[in-house]
Amino acid sequence: MSQATATAKWRTSASVILVASDAGTSDDYKLLMLKRSDATAMVVNQTVFPGGLLDSEADESVAWLQYFEEFGVPQEELRPLVLIRDDRPAILAPQGTGCYDRFFKSSRIWSREIILRLTAVRETFEEVGVLLARSQKQLDFGAVACVQDVPDLEAWQRRVHDKPSEFLTLCRHLKVVPDLWALHEWSAWASPGFLRKGYETVFFMAFVDKQPKLLEEPGEVKETMWLAPLDLLRLNQMGEVWFLPPQVYELLRLIGIKKYLRLLDFAVKRGRLGTTMFLPVVYNCEGTMVYVLPGDDYYVPEPHLVSEVISFPGSADEFIARSKHLHRYAYGLSIKNLELNIPPPNGHLRPLKFQMERQKL
Structure with missing residues (x-):
């Protein structure tokens, strides 16, 4: 087993799994996903949840904390967003040296839970024109997101897209604050270390009571869709x-949760349990690439230091036979042979097996 000593670099991003109620259907909720434009997609029809890269100037500015304070949001309502735990992944670890009691008294926001929520809300507005924000009358800090109408939406979307720091200007203009409280921490993923350009992403889950109107940003989005997970x-x-x-x-x-309210209850409670970074470590098993995740017997203590595919002297079946605890998948055009025989980390849902139904002739 060979491992590189150099630390790979990942660009930080945040995404929103936006869940809309759709009562009366077998899956009574739909998810928003978007096809990236041909100019931004890795391959044709690449489909993702809304989100994008952290912008330091726009998302880390302490002006946001000052604005929250001016708006009437007490520090006590921001503190629950921050999880103080020893096992936080680096992407969610506090930045800088400011102690917790100096929450508002620094030149930059040190809490990644706040920064990345701002990133996720801003990017969702930039890509699909949905503004998750609360007015003064909506400061109950509830679990379901508030969506604001934006007069002259196309102009504002273009303005924020061209200069992300204008998102604060938009919120000031509309007299709203980003709805950070309705973004529930869900998961975190990083690209395998052997890739030249890597990303690390926190996924938040947000719930709305109906599908909001969308405005696709033409430079980034080719198509949007509201569909159930199985579809x-x-x-x-x-x-x-x-x-x-x-x-x-x-x-x-x-796919194992069919009901909107059940998923909402689960997401709110699970979000308080923290997140484990899923940074796959890749093994070459006689031509089959196997991606190993935390908890697997073949996961390594410092996966961020692995910048090469590791050669395994045997087949993928032999790789499984030598392992007691499995958390891994093979990957070709899609995930296949996903194996998880241990409890999911952080009280999470277990991924279920999915097989394509045969088409009727």
């Missing part, structure tokens, strides 16, 4: 959309 997986199997492993894994988690 999205079927489209992937038919080749109409293309998912990276995190999207497939998260959809497999969700």
Whole structure:
């Protein structure tokens, strides 16, 4: 087993799994996903949850904390967003040296839970025109997100897209604050270390009581869709959309929960349990690439230091035979042979098996 000593670099991002109530259907909720434009997609029909890269100037500015304070949001309502735990992944660890009691008294926001929620809300507005925010009358800090109408939406979307720091200007103009409290911490994924350009992403889950109107940003978004998790997986199997492993894994988690209120209750409670970074360590098993995740016997203590594919002297079946605790998948055009025989980390949902239904002739 060879491991590199150099630490790979990942660009930090945040995404929103937006869940809309759709009562009266077998799956009484739908998820928002978007096809990336041909100019931004890795491959044709790449489909993702809304989200994008952290912008330091826009998202880390202490002006946000000052604005929250001016707006009437007490520090006590921001503190519950921050999980103080020893096992936080680096992407969610506090930044800088400020202690917790100096929450508002620094030049930059040190809490990643706040920064990345701001990133997720801003990017959702930039990509699909949905503004998750609360007015003065809506400061009950509830678990379901508030969606604001934005007059002259197209102009504001373009303005924020071109200069992300204008998102604060928009919120001031509309007299609203980003709805950080309705973004429930869900998961975190990082690209395998052997990739030249890596990303690390926190996924938040947010709930709305109905599907909001969308405005697709033409430079980034080719198409949007509201579909149940199972329908999205079927489209992937038919080749109409293309998912990276995190999207497939998260959809497999969700196909076991059919009800909006049940998923909302689970997401709120689970979000308080923290997150384990899923940074796959990749093994080459006689031509089959196997991606190993936390808890697996072959996961390594410092996965961020692994910048090469590790060669295993045997087949994928032999790789399984030598392991007692499994958390892994093979990957070709999509995830396949997903194995998890241990409790999911952080009290999470277990991904379920999915098989494409045979088409009737």
